[in-house]
Amino acid sequence: MTDIIKSILAINPNAEVSVNGEDVKEITWHNGTTPISEADILAKQAELQADYDAKEYQRKRASEYPSIADQLDDLYHNGIDGWKETIKAIKDKHPKE
Amino acid sequence: MTSLIKVDAIQKLNGSVPKASDLGLNVAGNVLQVVQAFKNDVFSTTSTSYVDVTGMSATITPSSSSNKILVQLRTTQAMDGNNKITTNLVRGSTTIANANGKTYFSNMYPSRESLDTNIYVARGSTHLDFLDTPSTTSSTTYKLQVLVDSGTGYINRGKDNDIFRGVSSITLMEIAG
Numbered sequence: 160m161t162d163i164i165k166s167i168l169a170i171n172p173n174a175e176v177s178v179n180g181e182d183v184k185e186i187t188w189h190n191g192t193t194p195i196s197e198a199d200i201l202a203k204q205a206e207l208q209a210d211y212d213a214k215e216y217q218r219k220r221a222s223e224y225p226s227i228a229d230q231l232d233d234l235y236h237n238g239i240d241g242w243k244e245t246i247k248a249i250k251d252k253h254p255k256e
Numbered sequence: 257m258t259s260l261i262k263v264d265a266i267q268k269l270n271g272s273v274p275k276a277s278d279l280g281l282n283v284a285g286n287v288l289q290v291v292q293a294f295k296n297d298v299f300s301t302t303s304t305s306y307v308d309v310t311g312m313s314a315t316i317t318p319s320s321s322s323n324k325i326l327v328q329l330r331t332t333q334a335m336d337g338n339n340k341i342t343t344n345l346v347r348g349s350t351t352i353a354n355a356n357g358k359t360y361f362s363n364m365y366p367s368r369e370s371l372d373t374n375i376y377v378a379r380g381s382t383h384l385d386f387l388d389t390p391s392t393t394s395s396t397t398y399k400l401q402v403l404v405d406s407g408t409g410y411i412n413r414g415k416d417n418d419i420f421r422g423v424s425s426i427t428l429m430e431i432a433g
Binding site: 162163164165168174175176177178179180181185187189190 | 297298299300301302303304305307310311408
């Protein structure tokens, strides 16, 4: 789950705040930071989590793409078409939903 | 000549359980009582001034004003970004752990985890043993405070929530003076 403090910072990047136990009811605001309502924090948390979940295919692709050095080697030996084939296999394995 | 006394229990005249000092056993250096707070949940902060870490405080009542309190502090902590987290040990509202005249005993700077991803991480442990002389028989609270210079600081976890978790504790021992 997306952190509560990251959700708060997504609403107010300058917020000075402490969160204990990842509990929205255990938030302390510091140094004059205007409190944000629990509902707004939880809504932002859900939004960020949905965005994170929607990009799972990107994370899977990124973890499987060959290193830049290996891709350059692929280009040298197999040309653009060979390189595109390598990349496409990974994209097809983890399609954009 | 050896003497042997066997009893099932010892009570004071008022029926209460005697302390070591009541029995003349508070020899200098003896541990008279131990109190501990243990924390295994996560605390996160972006505060640039010292804030109390929830669950990291412990209270002890010395039995004599000449006794000392040995404070043992263990924390696991982390930062995101190219920032630092500073920890502070406090008795009541007074900082008691100083380093070279500064009001902190631990700074932690990050290292770059990956040149490719430009991800910075810093995590580590703070260990402190501090022998305090509170000179009181009143209830006395010791607690951990932290601040960050920028970014977000974490107690008991790493920068990425699902990668690293830790535990922290603060232990107080009354030492006979």
